[in-house]
Amino acid sequence: MSETYRPENNNAIETKGGAGYPAPSQSPYLAPSHIEADRGEIIGLCPSRISRADILALGHPTSPIKAIRANCLDCCGGSEGEVRKCVVTACPLWPLRMGRNVYHANARGRHG
Numbered sequence: 001m002s003e004t005y006r007p008e009n010n011n012a013i014e015t016k017g018g019a020g021y022p023a024p025s026q027s028p029y030l031a032p033s034h035i036e037a038d039r040g041e042i043i044g045l046c047p048s049r050i051s052r053a054d055i056l057a058l059g060h061p062t063s064p065i066k067a068i069r070a071n072c073l074d075c076c077g078g079s080e081g082e083v084r085k086c087v088v089t090a091c092p093l094w095p096l097r098m099g100r101n102v103y104h105a106n107a108r109g110r111h112g
């Protein structure tokens, strides 16, 4: 049984580190690794130990498909057109880049 992680100070996640990410020393979702080989390296907590409410409060997309779409937009500098035209068919996200789960039968019918 896993224990749900609760940050002691939600305000800490507002502090940004480099590249728009929270500074490791100030994020309640980052902590030194307990694995000896990592030598105290700061790692992200397992998301399954963080409550859904806290994850949503961080502003993450609310579904895996939305997360993939957001990642593709980030990959293409925010351009929806470039995501649509993506030629990297070998990318594991390529079939899902338009924000639809093509593996669901009724999603395929919308585009013929």
Ligand code: SF4
Binding pocket: 071, 072, 073, 075, 076, 082, 083, 086, 087, 088, 091, 092, 093, 094, 095, 097
């Ligand atoms: S599918 Fe294309 S746009 Fe999406 S992450 Fe892969 S390379 Fe980037």
